[in-house]
Amino acid sequence: MENGGYAEEHGDGSARSSLVFLGTGCSSSVPYPTCLIRPSPSPCAVCIQSLSLPPELNPNYRCNTSLLIDYCSDECEHKYIIIDVGKTFREQVLRWFTRHEIPQIDSVILTHEHADAILGLDDIRLVQPFSPTNDIDPMPIYLTQHSMESIATKFPYLVPRKLKDGEEVRRVAQLEYRIIESDCEKPFTVSGLQFTPLPVMHGEDYLSLGFLFGEKSRIAYISDVSRFPETTEYVISKSGVGQVDLLIIDCLYKVRSHNTHLCFPQTLHAIKRIFPKRALLVGMTHDFDHHEDNLVLAEWSRREGIPVQLAHDGLKIRLDL
Template sequence: MNPVFQAPSGTNKDQSVQGSVEPDPFDSSTKGAAKPQSSSSSLIFLGTGCSGSLPDTRCLLKPSTPPCGVCSMGVSLPPERNPNYRLNTSLLIDYCHDETHKYILIDIGKTFREQVLRWFVHHKVPSVNSIILTHEHADAVLGLDEVWVVQPRNGRNDIEQIPIFLTQFTMDSIARRFPYLMEQKPEDGDEDAQAAKIDWKIIEDDVDKPFVASGLEFVPLPVMHGEGYICLGFLFGRRARVAYLSDVSRFLPKTENVISKSGAGQLDLLILEANALHGVGDSSSTHLTLKS
């Protein structure tokens, strides 16, 4: 499969394209990007880089001869104008329903703080209403330590509870790394402590078991992320069918059926990550590659 939604050439792939979750009129002057409207839903690409992000520090600390063109460009232009400055893969869904905006975040990785400073501020995103995790690798979950920064607050400036949707396997991994996020109340005698206000919601890696986050239904799309490891993508959209697949090396039959024209029906938008523009994957690959 090839990706069917790409940023216009010469723009930063991390955030510059907003695609409508629901079909809106398109402006030809924006080369396929939907018109930004306050009453419409949109997609904000917070990161489109690999697990280590770009530029790769190894290329800069020990440059080759000639230097790597991608990473050299990654430090030669400001990030907002740089197609080779990319953060950990993450998608923010600005879901507008009845003129009310809800922000749903898919994955919260190692570069989350920079994503907040750079793109939340730029797009005036005040908070996140729900978080969905694709898997438990560092590039998808290590930003959980900063989750309190984007949690909604009430009129007294108290942090409100935020739901996080994840599989039991991912939950078990996070519990080992972030035990303090599992606490539902402060320890006895610690009056200054504040329990993590997170509502952990277990989901299944099953296309037949959808769930609802902030009013929007999601269908889990299990895929292989290297043999022996299952990662989730998601199908969503009220009027348009959008499939988001960030870490995939092989499609499972049920998932392929759900997103194929010959199966459950034609997608309106497929967002598919691939790590290399050229090259051929092998049995040890954890991501798809694009071949010219």
């Protein structure tokens, strides 16, 4: 599944749809600035290495976790759906949209309202048609009511409202918010593709969403999770509703634990319970070296019978949805 190459395509070469990993890192991204501005007696090798090559050639360079879905319908019409637009969204557009010939964004889905998921909302205007008077069709943003309320506070100028007398029109991203529910029983459709919400705990005081999508290939995407509620795990597990073809799952640290994210041992344990046909890890810190740890995972995969690897920024997987 991983042969050391970078930005290679995997999956079914004849498939019409694809997934592009725009980012696979944690909120702070990799390289981690502290390693570079305040190096310890033993500088972090991953952060040093991540600056030694251009990002497109270096799988240890990781932007905020984000997935682009290039969905080709039965009518052969392509729609481009992004899950999360975090702090590094502009960088991801510059880096990967040209390389993977992504001409536009049709819809955005948000997992939650933390900075690494939403702070790129302002930069959506960079991929919208230019209009100094905002005379363009707004882009649909699918999110929970809680996320909507948070965005209205953080970005009041991105929430549609009537201008007051004398107030100037300012060019900003044109967005149309569509509320979804944190309920596995309430799917919703985005640009022709159906998504099932997968509520998960992101710390015991906070609910985040993953998503299940695809009929020909069932994909479960869960980027921010510390614990799976039983109902959510049942929907995506082999012993429940049915085995998913690909599980994309959170994995923050390699050795340490964390109160709001799964880490390496917990992630592997969750993969064994869910038992997907294949799994890719995202959300990694500088704890992980892409090449070395994928060798470790290759051995684990042979032993457990579940192919698992670290994803990397720019990875493209062709499949039918």
